Structure formats: C-alpha cells, structure tokens
Amino acid sequence: MSKSLARIKNDPEHTSSSLKAWQHQSNPLNTKDEWLTPPDILQALGQFDLDPCSPIKRPWDTAKRHYTIENNGLIQKWLGRTWLNPPYGNEMPKWLTKMVEHDNGIALIFARTETKTFSEYVWNAADAVLFIKGRLTFYNVDGTPGKFNGGSPSCLISYGEENTEALRYSNIDGKLILLNWNIFSVGMSFAKNSEHLTIGIADFSQATWKTIVNHALTELGGKGDLSQIYDIVEEKAVEKIHNQNSKWREQVRKILQYHFQKVERGVWALPKAA
Numbered sequence: 001m002s003k004s005l006a007r008i009k010n011d012p013e014h015t016s017s018s019l020k021a022w023q024h025q026s027n028p029l030n031t032k033d034e035w036l037t038p039p040d041i042l043q044a045l046g047q048f049d050l051d052p053c054s055p056i057k058r059p060w061d062t063a064k065r066h067y068t069i070e071n072n073g074l075i076q077k078w079l080g081r082t083w084l085n086p087p088y089g090n091e092m093p094k095w096l097t098k099m100v101e102h103d104n105g106i107a108l109i110f111a112r113t114e115t116k117t118f119s120e121y122v123w124n125a126a127d128a129v130l131f132i133k134g135r136l137t138f139y140n141v142d143g144t145p146g147k148f149n150g151g152s153p154s155c156l157i158s159y160g161e162e163n164t165e166a167l168r169y170s171n172i173d174g175k176l177i178l179l180n181w182n183i184f185s186v187g188m189s190f191a192k193n194s195e196h197l198t199i200g201i202a203d204f205s206q207a208t209w210k211t212i213v214n215h216a217l218t219e220l221g222g223k224g225d226l227s228q229i230y231d232i233v234e235e236k237a238v239e240k241i242h243n244q245n246s247k248w249r250e251q252v253r254k255i256l257q258y259h260f261q262k263v264e265r266g267v268w269a270l271p272k273a274a
Contacts, residue, residue: 035138037062037085037108038145044170045106045156046258049080053087053095059143078102081162096121104160106167111155122157126179128164130156133173162254165210169259209255212237214270217260223269226253 036055042048042062052073054066063083067073074094082105086095092109099107100121111131112118122129136154137145156172158164167176216232217224233252234241241248256262261269 035088036141037083038136038139041108041136041156041172042083044172045083045166047081048083048105050078050082050105052076052078052082052084052098055141057141059139059141074098078105081105081160084108093117093121099159100125102159104163106159106163107157108154109157111153122155123179126157126159127161128158128167128176128178130158130167130170130172130176131174132156133175161208162258165208165255165259169210209251210259212240213252213255213260217268217270223263223267226256226266226268229256229268 036058039060042060048063050065050067051063052067054062054068054073056068056070058066062085064080067076078098082099082102084095084099084105084107086092086107086109088110096107096109096117099105113122132154135152139145155174156167158167164178212233213229215236216229219232220228229252230249233248237248256268259271261271263269
C-alpha cells in the first residue's frame with residue numbers, strides 16, 4: 001500500500017469530510033450519473049483494459065472489459081490499465097480510493113482543486129493532472145452529445161508511468177502538471193506536438209520507459225528491429241531493469257505498441273511528427 005493511500009485510509013475525516021467535499025459538486029446536467037466521456041478524449045488516450053463503472057447500455061466500448069452497476073466495480077478486482085469516469089457525487093471518493101490503490105489508470109473528474117478530496121486523491125496521490133481547456137460536453141447513453149456542457153472545468157488524472165505518458169502525448173488541449181516525479185535528474189526537451197525527444201540522460205534509472213525506447217530508436221537512426229531495441233535498452237537502463245521491472249521486455253513491447261510506428265513485423269520506428 002502506498003504512503004498516500006495509507007494516510008487517506010487512516011484519516012478520521014475520510015468517511016465524512018472527504019465525502020462532503022464533493023456534495024456541492026453536481027453531475028453534468030443535475031439529473032443522473034450516467035453521462036459518458038466524449039469519444040475523442042478516449043481515443044486520444046489509447047486502449048484501456050477495464051472500465052469499472054460503465055453504463056449497462058453504452059453506445060461504444062470504453063475498454064476491453066466493463067463492470068456496471070449490476071456487478072459493482074467497487075467490489076471487483078481491477079486488472080490492467082483502467083479508465084475511470086466515476087459517478088459525480090458522494091460515491092466518488094470510494095472510486096478514487098480504489099484507483100489510488102490500483103495505481104494504473106486515468107480518471108476523469110471535475111477540476112475542483114480547492115476541495116480536500118482533490119488534495120487527497122490528486123495532489124498527494126496521483127502522478128499527473130491534465131487540466132482540460134474549456135468545459136467538456138458529455139454524451140447521453142444513446143450516443144448523442146448533451147445539450148449543455150458539464151458546467152465546470154474537467155481534468156484527467158494519471159496513476160502510473162504509462163498513463164502519465166499517455167496524457168503527455170495525447171494532444172488534448174490543456175495544461176499538464178507532473179506530480180511526485182523526480183524529473184530534475186533527467187535532462188529532456190521536446191517540441192510541442194512532436195513525439196521526438198532530445199535527451200541528455202546520465203542516469204536512465206529515472207527516465208520513463210517511453211523516453212528510453214525513444215532514445216534507442218534515435219540511436220538506431222529512427223528505425224530498428226526488436227532485438228536491436230532490446231540490446232540498447234538493456235545496455236542503457238541496467239539499474240532501471242534491475243530495480244523496477246523484471247518483465248522489462250514486455251514493457252518495451254507495450255510502449256512500442258502504444259506510442260511508436262510499426263513498420264513491419266518486428267520492426268519499429270519513431271512516430272512521424274504531427
């Protein structure tokens with residue numbers, strides 16, 4: 001259990017004040033909780049493995065697997081990369097607690113930064129927050145957009161390295177704030193709307209997997225086969241492989257699939273600049 005989660009669960013005000021902190025926060029049209037994420041937001045974030053609070057009837061899939069009110073995603077085991085658009089009411093802290101514990105996903109909530117709930121589950125527990133420009137228009141369960149916008153600004157919250165990378169490269173209009181990241185040990189610069197990173201890294205143990213893979217492909221001239229990529233990653237990221245991820249080859253393949261261009265079977269390239 002993370003220190004942040006332990007502190008949340010041990011807070012005597014957690015079950016009262018934290019819940020009350022969201023009571024003034026209405027759902028988008030003040031009528032019901034089933035309002036769906038705009039599909040372009042989901043498309044920009046990549047494939048999710050699980051949506052634990054999905055409507056029973058939905059116009060599109062939001063993940064490979066869905067839990068609904070019928071099987072209660074709060075009591076189910078969460079596996080894989082998780083998309084969370086929780087009920088916008090008193091139940092929200094319960095869902096965010098589970099996301100903090102799971103630590104692998106992205107949540108969409110209102111950007112109520114002044115609340116204790118936001119402080120506990122975002123500022124003190126998440127890896128990054130993307131404040132979306134303007135106000136989202138949510139969708140009805142029949143797939144049509146709502147007549148009005150959500151009434152408040154929204155934000156996307158990432159838990160886990162892969163999901164922070166997804167926010168960073170989503171091209172969703174807004175401002176990304178990195179939280180709880182030791183980014184100063186990694187010298188890195190990149191152009192807006194470009195996947196190409198210029199990196200000067202002395203210690204790859206603090207770099208993200210995407211940065212390391214990007215470096216490997218750059219060193220290979222922009223394109224290389226999987227074995228070549230493995231060789232460079234294994235050479236450059238010895239400490240990270242040893243300390244953080246025993247299944248590092250699987251992680252490299254996943255990063256390639258999400259963020260890089262497949263040229264042919266077993267051959268990958270840097271993505272084309274937008």
